[in-house]
Amino acid sequence: MEHFQIHSVFHNCYASLWVRDIYKTEKDILDKVLDRSKYDLRIVPRHYNETAKRTQPAIVRTNMYIRGIEYISVDNMAYKIQMTFRQQWNDNRLAFDDMNGQIRYLVLDDSTRLWIPDTFFSNSWSTQSHTDIKPNVLFRIYPNGNVLFSKRITATLSCPMDLKYYPFDTQICSIQMANVYTTADLVLLWKVGDPVQVTKNLIIKEFKLDKYSTAYCTSKTNIQFSRITAKYLVQWFVTTAMLTFISFLSFLIKSNNSSRIKFLVTILLMLYTHIIVINMWSDAKVPYFIAKDWWFMWCANFTLAAIIEFAIVKAIDYN
Template identity: 45%
Template sequence: MAQEYSVQLTFREQWTDERLKFDDIQGRLKYLTLTEANRVWMPDLFFSNEKEGHFHNIIMPNVYIRIFPNGSVLYSIRISLTLACPMNLKLYPLDRQICSLRMASYGWTTNDLVFLWKEGDPVQVVKNLHLPRFTLEKFLTDYCNSKTNTGEYSCLKVDLLFKREFSYYLIQIYIPCCMLVIVSWVSFWLDQGAVPARVSLGVTTLLTMATQTSGINASLPPVSYTKAIDVWTGVCLTFVFGALLEFALVNYASRSGSNKASN
């Protein structure tokens, strides 16, 4: 788990440049279309939490610019991004995560450039969105202006609230752990003299449980706090170890009793 998420989006922004006003020929010309972004002035927007990104150029570059008679410019482009998403895994896998998409001005301060969300419905999510391990519960738009020693910079953000799907972990982790604990209890019904059988069963379940725990942690980033899954696997490992320890105590008590009886 790299604490990141990938998104493919159609990004649109609109501004007014009075230098681009033109005659609409009595309403017959609704707008002009450009495919080269460097032909007009554009805001220097960037994604501040981006780790990797690329444009789409099949079959043609997925970008266009519309210039309206009043000088209004609409810029639209399709991009794919990999964005950083710091996660709190204390309740993993029963957790909810908030991942942000941040868009800010790189060089222009708020004295020259201010980003504003469009009124109404500024962010749209496809209705058939399907995520294998998460459910998108809701999203919120907000502002995240930042101040540095060079000035204040305008910033927009979208907070995405994800809920982790529990069914996958129930089948892959919780049920197998329960089964291992129950199998370790089988040694309670074996004869106390069946030493090889009880030792083999106890050691096998203990090693399997340790391997399961190691596999779970291998897919997660190393963190300094205890996760909910750590508590679960720790309790299961304790039960399995307790079953093996029970055999050692019973065997010791049996031998001690036999020695006293023979004396």
């Protein structure tokens, strides 16, 4: 038992010393590869192609993990999205000795010490970086010079919408990426395999996510949303349809009964009031007719036709 305890103590001491040595080694490697006298972070890490006898642009592969969509605004034609944005590239100036596989990668959280792509969202209204406790930024530097850059951001992006089928519409919103460099210096590509990932418990107010896609030749992601229509069916369409149907019940009342016209006018006023309230609270304020406008127009026309029918019958009876 005593021998086992002594062995355990020596083992723990050795492990502690090994971890301490690794930390010191990682610090020394970082200080060496990021030495400002040798590493200039202003220079794009392009590579010289021996076969083509020319310098090739830096290849930056991108992927993103969508964590949540706060809202989709029809009124502002925009949506707010939170994501973990990742980029990978190779900078052979950062290559280092991994000590026979003991160091898988180096971790860095200071973005001011190495070159990073100037990537931005071209359809962005605003972009916010998260700094809950400290900046949500991570760098991994691998022995071969590969760099993984990960950052959590929230962006408000424009999303032009076609609302002619509102509220039964389907919208396609995009995430458009660009950078300040020319293609001679830098090329943006999607990561091979799952370039866009979405959290499984994604909840969007009034919408559901149908699908998303990326194009190999463009730095663009298309996200398709469809509106959840249950609320609109009950509050808008069923209510106005019932009022219109009730107006047809006036045909069961004799034409010489004065209460018939009172009944029809009351139904028409109720219908118009309901339509006005809906239009006041609706966020789809566009200068063209949409699906709900056509529906409300025909409901009002049918109710008005019942009043006109009563007036015609009354005139015929009078004559």
